[in-house]
Amino acid sequence: MSNQENSQSAPRQLSVEKVGGTSMSAYEAVRDNIVLYPASPYNRVLVVSAYGGVTNLLLEHKKTGQPGVYGLFARGDDSHNWQEALETLRAELLKINSELFSDGEQLKHANAFIDARITDTREVLVHLHEICRHGHFELREHLLTVRELLASIGEAHSAYNLAELLKNQGVNSVFVDLTGWDRKEILPLDEHIETAFADVDFSTTLPIVTGYAHCEENLISTFDRGYSEMTFSRIAVMLKATEAVIHKEFHLSSADPRLVGEENAVPIGKTSYDIADQLANLGMEAIHPGAGKGLRQARIPLRIMNTFEPEHHGTLITADYKSEEPKVEIIAGMDSLIAVEIFDQEMMNEQGNYEAQILKVTNRNKCQVVSKDFNANTITLYINSTLNKVNHATSQLEELFPSAQITTSKLCMVSAMGSNMRVKGLLAKAIQSLADKGINIEAMHQNTRQVEMQIFVDSDCYATAVKALHQKLIEVHDHGMAIASH
Template identity: 85%
Template sequence: MSNQQNLSASRPLSVEKIGGTSMSAYEAVRDNIILYPEFLYNRVFVVSAYAGVTNLLLEHKKTGEPGVYGLFARGDDMHAWQMSLETLRAELLKINAELFSDGEQLKHANAFIDERITDTREVLINLHEICSHGHFELREHLLTVRELLASIGEAHSAYNLASLLQNHGVNSQFVDLSGWDIKEKMPLDEHILSAFADIDFSTTLPIVTGYAHCSENLISTFDRGYSEMTFSRIAVMLKASEAVIHKEFHLSSADPRLVGESNAVPIGKTSYDIADQLANLGMEAIHPRAGKGLRQAEIPLRIMNTFEPDHHGTLITADYKSVEPKVEIIAGMEGLIAVEIFDQEMVNLQSEYETQILKVTKRNVCQVVSKDFNANTITLYINGSLKKISKATAQFEELFPSAQITTSKLSMVSAMGSNMRVKGLLAQAIQSLADQGINIEAMHQNTRQVEMQIFVDADQYAIAVKALHQRLIEVHNHGNAIAKH
């Protein structure tokens, strides 16, 4: 056994996830993650599809432009989705050509993904023909179609990475959880244990698909966040000592695009509690349900920057609480709608009103980011489309005919920290915004002292983030991490 293998055999198991943007930078993944620093094994890598591939498979994450799935789901144009599938095929073969310099390896990689796409095309054609008969409804099969298509992206990237690493003496093994050849669905945990049953982690490096075919139908609950749940359950079932997510950026004190790259500081340490607060704002370190499994299993999560391997990253644990009270993150959310429901008949009936109100927001798929109330008013701060919010507002008017309902556009800026019991913190925050001429429309801070939410005019978000970051974080000159370890 080599010295490297001795080191690997003696270290505990870590389960690591590589994001799509990082996956598209193969040399950085190879040099900064796989071969860094001196051990190869006792690690499991769960990989996402290459950047942009899932947009082509499903729909564009930001614009909503339909991919293969979106076009197929319309059910009225066979040519459109088939053309989209061929566009996808060309893109994946182009990625292969850029990655593989060895002609024989390229041939095998192309054959692998060609077979998947061709088989998928035949399945979708047959399904479309079956659903053209009155006894079969296409919409009843769309979730399965979405899963089938989503799995192609991760199978492509995982197969490629496993194959490429073998060129560098790595005993890598492609582990396909996509269920391509499985006849029956298994529960996710059972599927994981079966897939890893015969792997010796001290001598083999598994490269695993981020999509896992299972009876829980991950995509129905997590949609495009399924890879984090796969990653989390693998870590739990294999009893990993640590879970690691490799991203193209650090988990930082604020968005570097708003406060400047030289001013944003890696957090270094924080808690799963703070990770939940970030997820509520759409800035996930990890999906809350995936984080829950790690937290319950007492597995710490480390967020690493793929392009800065020497930095220790940010360690997230269940029990972390900063010894010195401080603000760790300035984050927030733009484009919120505040829906204010004022009704003098609400006095002493807030809970009854709230129950009915939340039923309406759930029915209309409106994300309530925050809410507040007093004796006769409940205000909801909603993240959602104007169409959905308008529909919900109309239903509020029907439910509460005596109420006055008003809406306004706001942004929310949030200061977070595992321990924010800082004397005068509220005064500092208010003063920093006042110095920039920003009026505070509303604010919240509860007794747990882990988050302060401030609502400002919709167009003042960037200025507010920068002002709070300067006053509450930058003045402390934290160096290369707020909490070093």
């Protein structure tokens, strides 16, 4: 029997699994490739996200920032705008229902469930909007609660539907609603989870759980749209899961297949939570760092699976994995950064003081500092943010350090990562691969931990640089079905 078969047929003690939004929009794949694969649907918990695109309608578009119901309500102007958006949302959710349910009675109940939630939400927001017209009430004081209320609708909708649909397949599925919709008391997250699962027999019942959990900690205030991963992570920890699994619509691969080609990108078989953190720093989360921290501390392995390729063992992420053979596992990066260079002759021997003041300014302006470097009289920040925010921060830095020369430039970063990159000559190979493509290196970093190498080049060279590094550092090794198969 192959290693792959072993990993799929090993006995499942208790697996806590999260299903992403794009996967949730493909019900048959979730049913056949997750729930009914490879055999029994039990001894697992499924934590689900909203259907693809629904949270964009509820809050705001994740990439473009176009306001959804929340964004329009938060403006506090014309109430017709957010109400129209809410009705657009209602129509979209009912449309999803009509495509999923062929049984008329089930469709009727599913529509009634989500209709009631949207109608109740509308009434609450109308009352709040009216109250905040009076001077004693500030709308901004309630916006976090509004955001939470709206976010919960998406997960409640998808979890309810999945639980009902699976009953048609003979699965004893149960809808576990952690959104706190009708609860009068707010519990700490751990207690909320303990209460919800207290009477569940996992050997005969498949819980379908909302990715949003209403609790004292208010997950959305800390994790914003990463809340479902925190819910998933904490459930795994509290239930002492044998394994945590995230089902996505793609493999965690050696590079973006769109850049290096489907035929050249290789799935990652094993890696570490350390590498997962490095990916998150680049905005390419395998899992939210806060959620990963809980799993890592509890020594729970995390597996990333491709929903549409269930026979592949996926990526196993553990706390202590380190490749026996030094190698590069992933080429990733950020295609648009702004480098802010602060040069000041008075900085000599004062770098720590300068850095502390500089970071206060970037934090205040919500500029994500991806990386930084410094020498005797210069600190350079590599920032992932809008030009407008960077300009505000730069103006404040000029006021703070009147003797400094501050310049900005557009760059991108390509990064080579691996759980063990102590490869002799690696730096030389990387530099040569870019030089062969006529790419000039503006800056680069590699620290003693030897898990990541960052190279900064002109922003127009991103795709070419990723392909060059992937060809030179990964493709030449012909890894096969996965890097570190298991």
